[in-house]
Amino acid sequence: MHLLSIILILLILSVWIFFGVRSLCSVKKETGRRRWLVGIGAIFAMIGALGFFGVALSATGGLNWLPESFEWPVGFANGVVSTEDHFFVVPHTPSGRVQVYDSHWKFVRGWHVDAGGGTFILRVLQGGRVEVLTARGEWRYVFELSGNLLSKEHHLSAAYSSFPKEGQSRFVPTAPWLWVFSNPIYSWLSAAAGIGLLIASGKISLKKKGGTKKHS
Numbered sequence: 345m346h347l348l349s350i351i352l353i354l355l356i357l358s359v360w361i362f363f364g365v366r367s368l369c370s371v372k373k374e375t376g377r378r379r380w381l382v383g384i385g386a387i388f389a390m391i392g393a394l395g396f397f398g399v400a401l402s403a404t405g406g407l408n409w410l411p412e413s414f415e416w417p418v419g420f421a422n423g424v425v426s427t428e429d430h431f432f433v434v435p436h437t438p439s440g441r442v443q444v445y446d447s448h449w450k451f452v453r454g455w456h457v458d459a460g461g462g463t464f465i466l467r468v469l470q471g472g473r474v475e476v477l478t479a480r481g482e483w484r485y486v487f488e489l490s491g492n493l494l495s496k497e498h499h500l501s502a503a504y505s506s507f508p509k510e511g512q513s514r515f516v517p518t519a520p521w522l523w524v525f526s527n528p529i530y531s532w533l534s535a536a537a538g539i540g541l542l543i544a545s546g547k548i549s550l551k552k553k554g555g556t557k558k559h560s
Contacts, residue, residue, distance in 0.1 A: 349461070350406040357397040364390035364538075367547060378545050385541030392535025395524045399531070402439035403461040412453040412491055416441050418516040419526035423465050425511040427472045431489060434516055435476075437463045438528055442476065444489060449517050455491040458483070467510050479504045 367386035374382050401407055402416070418436050425433050430447040440461065443454035457464060460480030467475040469486065476485040477499055484499040499507075524530045542548045 346405050349404045350401060353397050353401050353404065353406065357393060357401075360393035360397070361390060364393070367542065370547075374545075381541045381545035382547050385538045385545060385547070387538065388534050388541065389538030391524055392531045392533070392538060395531030395534060396528050398525060399438045399528055400461070402441065402456065403459070405440075405456065405458060407439075408456050410456075412455055415443065415451040415454060417518045417522035417526040418443065419518045419523050420513065420515050422513045423509060423511040424514040424516075425466045425468045425474075427468050427474075427489065429472060429489075431472075432514070433466055433468065433474050433489075434514070435464060435466050435511075436526075438526075440464075442466065442474065442487070442491075443516075444491075445516065453491055455487070457485060465507060465509055465511075467507075477504060477507055 364386045367382055367389075371379055371383045371386075398407075402410075416436055416439050418434055421434050421436060423435050427433065431452065432445040432447075432449065434443045434445065435441075436443060437459070440457050440459050441454050442457055444452040446452055457476050457478070458481075459476075459478040462478060462480035464476050464478040467477070469475050472489045473494065474487045474489065476487065477483075478485075482498050482500060482504060484495075484497050486494045486496075488494060518526060524534045539548065
């Protein structure tokens, strides 16, 4: 199932990128205001597509090859927990990742959690271990703070909704130009802005093309 989702996401993303690159290549043919509208619109559309489908690709396991040193832009996050050693453990459910930061919010490491593309919550256990409870599949993972998986089992004894939500809402320091990759909503806004500019430039027409019929 994950493989089919990954293939579908890659296909859709490829179409978006092809459309954006083709629009950029046509900028040289444009002049004046139209050139700027086409160029900026194509860039916004591609960035939005990369943000939205990149998050989806990560959530379905398509980016599991990323090293632990890779930091996914997070921005605002809910359910952030802290350990006794003053490390912040941040869930980024859109991408299916858990990321660790020190007390000064310096990124330490991150790893993927197989949550089936759904939501999950974090809880801190004794010894600095991190418990991850998923909504889809009802999985219970226990990780070391290093990202090493210690155990994986179903939490069938209780429903996901019955678990108390620990942690706080925090802002993870994130450069403004990376926010588009932190939340699918921002990605859609970027893509919508890009499409809007392309429509304003006339590159995309909302009018149906029709021909006149010749009568014999």
